[in-house]
Amino acid sequence: MSEQATIDLARFQELKLSFFTKLSGEKVLTFDIIDQSGAVVFEAGIAIDQNEVVAKSQQGCRFFMPKVVESYGHEIVSRPAIQKLADETREIYSSVRATGAMSYEQFLQSNAHLHSIIDGLRQEDRLGGCLGLLRDMEDFDYYTYAHSANLGVLAMVLAYKLGYDKTRMRNMALAGYLHDIGKLGVQREVLSKAGRLTSDEYNQLVEHTRMGYRILDNITGPGGQKMVSDVIKGTAIFHHRKYKNMGYPFRPARERNSETFYRALPEEIRMIAICDVYDAITTSTPYRTAEEPRTGLRKILNLSNHYFILDDVLSFIKTLACTLNKGKGVLDRGDFIVLESVRSSRDNPNQKEPLYEFARIMSTNSGRPIEPNVHIFFNASDNKKIRSIEVDMRHDYTRKIVRVITNERLTERLRRHALSA
């Protein structure tokens, strides 16, 4: 059998020559490019030589890449940019560590750096931009600077996809980039300790949020004016705050309760807090091994209404799931999930209360990570079976996915219920 027969060109899209000429600088693709016979002409991860492209095309070679849904991004990576970002971060961080403060010039420098990446993102707008950066960042060893660079990029891509304007996008990227700057005030041994922390060590770790705020607040321009925007400083101090169970730092002045306080935080800070947890779960640290993106996303989903606001989590997953999880979604056929909706309270019709239902995923919809087709079979709020209904989540505006069941014992119990429904 010829090789041609095994390649289904319907799954590929042809690339015009202009695709290659638009790649500025040294660009690396994260997917293989094949020719019409199915042979790989440019391997993923290798820089593309424009002359070679032209030469091959003159020999009659056509270029194909795997078809991807628009929102998946085309993953074009500028490797030198990442390398430079990580190097610069290391440089800035080590100098801040030595002096205990960040100078205005250093602030401008990190600013300029992210700027260049943002510009890159805009240039490659049509192609989905430097989303592949994220995946490549994972190749770096885990250091605070790599985590910082990760968050800077993650925050930036998120801001971009959420449609923020340029200033807001830049602030969010910087906020992600500098969120852990206060860790420089924490002893290195504490940061890399594998075992349980003593309460002194824990308190020291908690202090990194306030420390970060102070470092950023002390950055002044030539005229002595404060230079760093509130969102960036706010991220440094509040990125460990949680929706329902506080997090830290605890109780700043005038704060009445954790939930109202959290809701009042700018969206940028709340989103970066999610990125922070996601990155921590999917990166190996001295005290835990890295989880797969899919597991990470599921964990994030299961933290909604508890660590994070449900709508924030859903918008995080909706925007980034396919990108982070290599085109695949978060949920699979057969998964059990919990849906949340709102109903009037039985006791007082003027009052609203949440309604929770158990459902099973019948099929997923491509490119719509949290809008599968489901079978609802149990009303958990009233603890009773209901006549099962099928719902296409793409068209249901009342129900939201709030949990995915991962525990085996629970899954088994639900399976029995679903069968008898």
Added chain:
Amino acid sequence: MARVLLIYDNEAVAGFLKSILEAAAFDVTHVSTPFDAFREALQRAPDAILIDFYYKNVDGLYLIEKLRSTAGLTDVPFAVVSEERDFLLSLDALESGANDVIRYPINEDDFIDRMKKICPAQRTGGANEP
């Protein structure tokens, strides 16, 4: 006699739970800080752990996860006491591996039944045999 480790930071409630359990012939040790919890759990090898979900300043789920991932404690059954009538919190407790969730207000008989159910059979005189 089944040994239960009670992790609870509210002394009054802890005393109440302890008295109910002791009346039903459980051997109860009460600790009120997460640090003590780890020490006692490792030293005494309890048959079951009963834990307050909303622990002061410590995320209850996080504490459960840490206890669960500590060598020697991975198989110890545990129940969670939740003061809130929040469906998602109970679900999260079960998700993180809790064997049961006990909600307020506590019905004494029901509470003891549930505790007997999660403790290994030989310790409670076969109470959970069918």
